[in-house]
Amino acid sequence: MKKGKMFIVSGPSGVGKGTVIKALLELRKDVCMSVSATTRPPRPGEMDGVQYYFLDRETFQDWVARDEFLEHMEYVGNCYGTPKRYVDTAMEKGQNVLLEIDVQGALEIAVKRPETVLIFILPPSWEELERRLVLRGTDSPEKIQKRLQRAKEEFRAAQAYQYFVVNDTVEEAVRELDAIMTAEHCRPGARTEAMLGGL
Amino acid sequence: MKKGKMFIVSGPSGVGKGTVIKALLELRKDVCMSVSATTRPPRPGEMDGVQYYFLDRETFQDWVARDEFLEHMEYVGNCYGTPKRYVDTAMEKGQNVLLEIDVQGALEIAVKRPETVLIFILPPSWEELERRLVLRGTDSPEKIQKRLQRAKEEFRAAQAYQYFVVNDTVEEAVRELDAIMTAEHCRPGARTEAMLGGL
Secondary structure (H helix, E strand, O other), X not given: OOOOOEEEEEOOOOOOHHHHHHHHHHHOOOEEEOOEEEOOOOOOOOOEOOOEEEOOHHHHHHHHHOOOEEEEEEEOOEEEEEEHHHHHHHHHOOOEEEEEOOHHHHHHHHHHOOOOEEEEEEOOOHXXXXXXXXXXXXXXXXXXXXXXXXXXXXXXXXXXXOEEEEOXXXXXXXXXXXXXXXXXXXXXXXXXXXXHHOO | OOOXXXXXXXXXXXXXXXXXXXXXXXXXXXXXXXXXXXXXXXXXXXXXXXXEEEXXXXXXXXXXXXXXXXXXXXXXXXXXXXXXXXXHHHHHOOOEEEEEOOHHHHHHHHHHOOOOEEEEEEOOOHHHHHXXXXXXXXXXXHHHHHHHXXXXXXXXXXXXXXXXXXXXXXXXXXXXXXXHHHHHOOOOOHHHHHHHHOO
C-alpha cells in the first residue's frame, strides 16, 4: 500500500480555509485531518481523540520532554501540539494527513520533516479578504484591520511554502488542493526506488 | 491572463506516452504540443508548421547559430530541434506547452529554462514494459531487449526529473499529468508576487 504524505494548510482568518478543507475531505477518502493535543478543557460535545486529545498539563509536558510533538505552542494559557504518533500511524495506513496550522508551526515541522508539503491559501486580493471579513460580521472594524495586518504578515513569512492556492471560488481551490495531493504522490519515492532497484 | 508553462514528457518506447498525451490534449484545452523543426523532407500529408517546421539544412544551421533552439540534435542524417519562438509564443498566449523528447534533450532544456517541469512516464514494472513491447508485435526479440535496455538507461538518466507517472492505466496516468499541471500553476509566481507587492 502507498504511504500517505503530510500536507500543511495555512492561510489568513477569513480566507475560507475551513470550507475548502471540508470539501476536500468529502472529495478524497484518503485524506484525514491531524488531531491536535491540548491542555484546554473539553467543551460540551467534544470528545477525546476526535476534536482534540485532551491532556492535563503534566502529561503534555511529559510528551514535550519525550519529543512526542511535531510542533507545540502555548496560546492564552493553554498548550496545543501536533502529536507525531497520530500523524505517523495515519500515514502508515496510507492516509494523507492534513494539518491546519499557522506559518510558524508549519516552518517548525518543515525543519523536522522536510518532505512535508506546505500550502498557503490566499484571498484573490487583500481588498477581497477585507470584504469577506466585513461580510462575516463577527469582528469590529479595528479587529478586521488587525486580522488583515496579521494575514499579510503570515503571507510574508510563508515565502518558503511550495504552493499558493488562491481561494477565488471554493470549487477551484478544492480542485487545486486535490491536484497538489495527486501530483505530490508522483514525486520520486518508494516506487521509483523499487524500479531503480530492478536495474 | 495567466502565462503558460513548459512541461517535458519523457519515457520509454512502448510505455504508452502517445496515448496518454493524446488523452490529456483532449481533456485540457490549455495544453498544446510543441512543434519541432527538422531537415528531413515532409512525408505525404505532412504540413509545414503542423507536424514539423520543415527547414533546409542551411536555414536549420542558421537557426542554430542564432540560438533559436532550446535543444537540437542530429539523428540518422537529419536535424531536429525545438524552436524557442514557437514555445514562447504559445506560453505568452496562456498555453501550457508539452514537449515529448528524450532525457538528454530534456536536461539540456532544463539548464536553460530551470522552470521547466520534467515528467517521466514509467511502466508499472520492467516485466510489464517487455510484455507491452511483445504485444505490440512490431519488434524482433533482439530489438525488444535493446528497447528495454534503453528504457532502463533513460530512467537512470532521469533522476533529476520532478515527477514520475506510472502508466498503469491510461485514465490514472492522465489524471496524474492533469494534476501535475494544475499543481504547478499553484507554484509561487506572478500572482503571489503581485500579492507581495500589495503589502
